[in-house]
Amino acid sequence: MGWADYLDTHQSRFVEELCEFIRIPSVSAKPENAGDVRDAGQWVVDRLVSAGMENVQLMDTAGHPVVCADWLRAGPDAPTILIYGHFDVQPAEPFELWTSPPFEPTIRGDRIYGRGATDDKGAMLIPILAAEALLAETGKLPVNVRFFFEGQEEIGSPDLPPFIEANLDRLQADMIFSADGSQWDTETPQLVLGLKGLTSLEITVQGAKSDLHSGLHGGGVANPAMALAQLLASMKSPDGRITIDGFYDDVVDLTDEDREAIAKVPWDEAAYLAQTGAPSTLGEPGFTTRENLWARPTLEVNGLTSGWQGQGTKTVLPAVASAKITCRLVANQNPEAVFDLIAAHVDAHCPPGVTAEVARNPGRADPFLVPAGHNATAVAGQVLEEVYGKAPYKTRVGGSIPVMSTLLDELGLHAVMFAFGHEDENQHAPDEFFRLPTFRRGQTAYARLMERLGE
Numbered sequence: 001m002g003w004a005d006y007l008d009t010h011q012s013r014f015v016e017e018l019c020e021f022i023r024i025p026s027v028s029a030k031p032e033n034a035g036d037v038r039d040a041g042q043w044v045v046d047r048l049v050s051a052g053m054e055n056v057q058l059m060d061t062a063g064h065p066v067v068c069a070d071w072l073r074a075g076p077d078a079p080t081i082l083i084y085g086h087f088d089v090q091p092a093e094p095f096e097l098w099t100s101p102p103f104e105p106t107i108r109g110d111r112i113y114g115r116g117a118t119d120d121k122g123a124m125l126i127p128i129l130a131a132e133a134l135l136a137e138t139g140k141l142p143v144n145v146r147f148f149f150e151g152q153e154e155i156g157s158p159d160l161p162p163f164i165e166a167n168l169d170r171l172q173a174d175m176i177f178s179a180d181g182s183q184w185d186t187e188t189p190q191l192v193l194g195l196k197g198l199t200s201l202e203i204t205v206q207g208a209k210s211d212l213h214s215g216l217h218g219g220g221v222a223n224p225a226m227a228l229a230q231l232l233a234s235m236k237s238p239d240g241r242i243t244i245d246g247f248y249d250d251v252v253d254l255t256d257e258d259r260e261a262i263a264k265v266p267w268d269e270a271a272y273l274a275q276t277g278a279p280s281t282l283g284e285p286g287f288t289t290r291e292n293l294w295a296r297p298t299l300e301v302n303g304l305t306s307g308w309q310g311q312g313t314k315t316v317l318p319a320v321a322s323a324k325i326t327c328r329l330v331a332n333q334n335p336e337a338v339f340d341l342i343a344a345h346v347d348a349h350c351p352p353g354v355t356a357e358v359a360r361n362p363g364r365a366d367p368f369l370v371p372a373g374h375n376a377t378a379v380a381g382q383v384l385e386e387v388y389g390k391a392p393y394k395t396r397v398g399g400s401i402p403v404m405s406t407l408l409d410e411l412g413l414h415a416v417m418f419a420f421g422h423e424d425e426n427q428h429a430p431d432e433f434f435r436l437p438t439f440r441r442g443q444t445a446y447a448r449l450m451e452r453l454g455e
């Protein structure tokens, strides 16, 4: 027998175990479920122990606990990999929209339904099962393995950075693989190479000390709403290019190779327009829509407030106007530096007759870009190609995944998303499910990954 047979033979037990794991309502956002999050962590501890892992430990943070484990007997010449995932889940409300109750896992067809089925309980169980199979069949693992599972991903991992900083010795590795994430679709694997960062701010333009009568004072003093509109218009040209001095200076340009890789991913502009309902696309000139979505920075007005917002007319000359703005950033832009550039722009371009202030809003993230030639990514790509019979798409994400930048900051490693969910599996929504064939395929992929890395 080999590990593949072991996985086949034990598959129904693994599915039973996944059901058991899903039954624990480890909702990190709800204080009343804190005990359940801990129970889920303890379940992971027990499961790692029964898989043959060592130094398995439920460890406290200022909030929900984390689980660390390792198996480090592959020797000093073998690489050490760190596998990340999370055992907490999103709240399941509204319960009435679920076909079967969220914490009573139910199999319908080849899918298992329940909160956390794909995000991330099913997906994080996969590498544990692969390690168990390898260990059971060969008595060893081809690489040194560390597991690091957290219980607060769904609330933004607030206590993770200090935990990592204080426990670097338990997390030292040559490569990180994240068991949280997704493949492109059931037929096509993907390697996620980039994530956008974020900076958030608010511009407040002040004119008179209070709202004024537009007949008595219009033409006498400046209108902050108009001044704000002029200020905003000075930040972006109508063709979509951001016109803030220095905004693009730190952007890593797309290489020809990057652009070819992005062009290989199917894109249907008409379908995109139908999906969004917008009359046409608009992004930075010189780039395709997908390049703009994935690999170019943006500046968006998220909200505008000034003057009379009620029905009908009020002849008011507002005292204040404000705009909430976020920029999605790409490597190597820095959220604080971009904020400073915008503040300097507002200073330099503030129209006469008003004052303007720029303040930070909550929400910041560093951009993330896997460097070219990144070894772990290359090996992951080969394994995905073997398992799917198709080369992975090289994709990027317009949003941010804070834990990826935390791992990069604290451990200096670009994590590779090697995870087997799919975006249509109702993550964070009612009727979340995981595909059982993918659950099995992911186990093969992780076993092969470890073998390949140990060669």
Ligand SMILES: [Zn+2]
Binding pocket: 086, 119, 120, 153, 180, 181
């Ligand atoms: Zn997740």
